[in-house]
Amino acid sequence: MQKHTAILAAKIAEAHLGGGEKRIAAQHKKGKLTARERIDLLLDEGSFEEIGMLVTHRSQDFGMEKEIYLGDGVVTGYGTVNGRLTYVFSQDFTVFGGSLSETHAEKICKLMDLALKNGAPLIGLNDSGGARIQEGVVSLGGYADIFYRNTIASGVIPQLSAIMGPCAGGAVYSPAITDFILMVEKTSYMFVTGPNVVKTVTHEEVSSEELGGAATHASKSGVTHFACSNELDAINHVKKLLSYIPQNCEDKAPVYAYESNGNELRENIVVGFARIGGRSIGIVANQPAVLAGVLDINSSRKGARFVRFCDCFNIPLLVLVDVPGFLPGTDQEWHGIITNGAKLLYALSEATVPKITVITRKAYGGAYDVMNSKHIGADMNYAWPSAEIAVMGAKGAVEIIFKKDIDAAADPAQALKEKTDLYAEKFANPYGVAARGFIDEVIVPSQTRLKVMKAFAMLENKVVNLPRKKHGNIPL
Numbered sequence: 200m201q202k203h204t205a206i207l208a209a210k211i212a213e214a215h216l217g218g219g220e221k222r223i224a225a226q227h228k229k230g231k232l233t234a235r236e237r238i239d240l241l242l243d244e245g246s247f248e249e250i251g252m253l254v255t256h257r258s259q260d261f262g263m264e265k266e267i268y269l270g271d272g273v274v275t276g277y278g279t280v281n282g283r284l285t286y287v288f289s290q291d292f293t294v295f296g297g298s299l300s301e302t303h304a305e306k307i308c309k310l311m312d313l314a315l316k317n318g319a320p321l322i323g324l325n326d327s328g329g330a331r332i333q334e335g336v337v338s339l340g341g342y343a344d345i346f347y348r349n350t351i352a353s354g355v356i357p358q359l360s361a362i363m364g365p366c367a368g369g370a371v372y373s374p375a376i377t378d379f380i381l382m383v384e385k386t387s388y389m390f391v392t393g394p395n396v397v398k399t400v401t402h403e404e405v406s407s408e409e410l411g412g413a414a415t416h417a418s419k420s421g422v423t424h425f426a427c428s429n430e431l432d433a434i435n436h437v438k439k440l441l442s443y444i445p446q447n448c449e450d451k452a453p454v455y456a457y458e459s460n461g462n463e464l465r466e467n468i469v470v471g472f473a474r475i476g477g478r479s480i481g482i483v484a485n486q487p488a489v490l491a492g493v494l495d496i497n498s499s500r501k502g503a504r505f506v507r508f509c510d511c512f513n514i515p516l517l518v519l520v521d522v523p524g525f526l527p528g529t530d531q532e533w534h535g536i537i538t539n540g541a542k543l544l545y546a547l548s549e550a551t552v553p554k555i556t557v558i559t560r561k562a563y564g565g566a567y568d569v570m571n572s573k574h575i576g577a578d579m580n581y582a583w584p585s586a587e588i589a590v591m592g593a594k595g596a597v598e599i600i601f602k603k604d605i606d607a608a609a610d611p612a613q614a615l616k617e618k619t620d621l622y623a624e625k626f627a628n629p630y631g632v633a634a635r636g637f638i639d640e641v642i643v644p645s646q647t648r649l650k651v652m653k654a655f656a657m658l659e660n661k662v663v664n665l666p667r668k669k670h671g672n673i674p675l
């Protein structure tokens with residue numbers, strides 16, 4: 200027996216070395232951790248149970264039969280994060296650049312099947328040169344097997360992708376289907392085709408970082424949800440994110456002792472998680488400091504995606520409204536503000552989680568309807584006394600309906616002011632809508648937290664029965 204256990208111990212030691220010490224040193228030199236070091240940082244100490252450590256590739260071409268690494272470039276298994284079951288795969292760049300072979304894909308698929316059957320989150324730590332070039336088309340099949348499982352698991356278990364190195368070509372579509380993407384600044388990048396292909400096809404000269412680095416995807420494309428300063432920061436973000444979300448769609452988010460938090464992005468809509476009374480909520484808030492908080496294509500899409508995530512995973516929604524309307528202009532119209540704005544409207548309408556709205560200032564026009572109005576299913580609608588709820592801003596309204604009177608007045612500027620004041624007095628307040636019951640209560644700002652907390656507690660057992668359907672057709 201001793202001989203047998205020694206053989207096993209040698210194999211475990213070999214697997215732990217991945218592609219060997221030289222490649223591990225090269226990985227560290229780039230400022231990157233190894234696949235196993237990342238798992239150690241993510242999971243609770245001693246909780247990791249590895250699956251498939253001894254898997255090897257089956258490739259016989261290009262001398263591959265002589266180059267065998269135990270585990271085949273991906274470490275897979277389960278453990279706990281803050282005591283909660285979590286499945287994780289971590290690509291090992293020291294083995295063929297973390298490239299995806301047939302068996303590498305099989306290991307990830309096996310893990311995804313387990314995560315789905317057992318209803319726990321799946322975390323992917325991506326660091327890969329893409330398809331294993333020596334295997335050709337087999338690895339394409341492997342990718343598609345993963346994409347399919349990502350899709351089936353979507354909305355059932357949370358799926359998070361942390362990009363710790365290259366993620367290029369078709370490989371990007373697995374993270375793209377998952378719920379959240381985190382990228383590490385300077386050492387990770389994502390693109391469908393790299394700088395060389397871009398140069399050949401479009402004659403643009405662009406670096407990897409500029410084309411698909413964390414900053415680009417956080418600020419330009421919106422592909423990534425978090426740009427993290429280093430790998431540890433990314434892993435800590437994963438842990439924090441998990442603390443807000445339930446294990447699966449049948450579960451509720453964990454309840455913690457009172458704490459308040461959130462994250463903010465510089466776009467004209469702010470989305471993020473917070474806790475109120477120790478319970479997770481998702482917040483969608485117009486950001487008046489950027490573009491006056493207007494709804495445009497990007498902010499509508501961003502808001503819609505976040506709302507749908509929260510609804511998938513039973514996270515109640517708080518919508519803070521200060522919106523002057525939709526952004527006008529040819530650029531917005533030609534790029535489809537109609538279809539894209541409809542995404543947010545659709546997402547909030549179909550969401551069945553408890554939904555609360557607080558109008559703090561402006562709620563104008565169609566944006567009033569879209570931002571979780573009573574009419575599209577909000578459960579409780581509050582307004583501050585400063586709220587202005589109207590078809591449009593007072594000046595714009597007056598210029599249309601009193602145009603003739605103003606033009607004919609002896610002092611048009613004075614006439615405009617008088618009419619504007621009159622209109623504002625009538626509509627730029629919350630009382631007209633409160634009289635109609637569109638607002639349930641006008642509250643002073645200092646009462647907001649308490650009111651919202653009590654309302655969420657009241658709504659805790661909310662049940663909504665929607666008509667039977669296969670699935671809706673959100674305007675994509």
Ligand code: HXC
Binds near residue numbers: 296329330
């Ligand atoms: C096999 C690969 C590999 C790959 C890297 N390696 N990518 N082996 N298949 N796809 C190996 C290298 O041979 C090298 O082996 C080791 O990994 C590290 O690679 P380096 O090039 O030394 O590292 P670095 O300089 O950091 O560059 C990383 C890289 C580069 C930018 C990822 O390796 C690269 O461009 N790789 C090819 C990327 C690619 O074109 N992939 C296929 C895309 S098509 P040694 O033995 O020296 O350590 C695709 C289709 C997916 O992915 C479609 C899905 C639907």
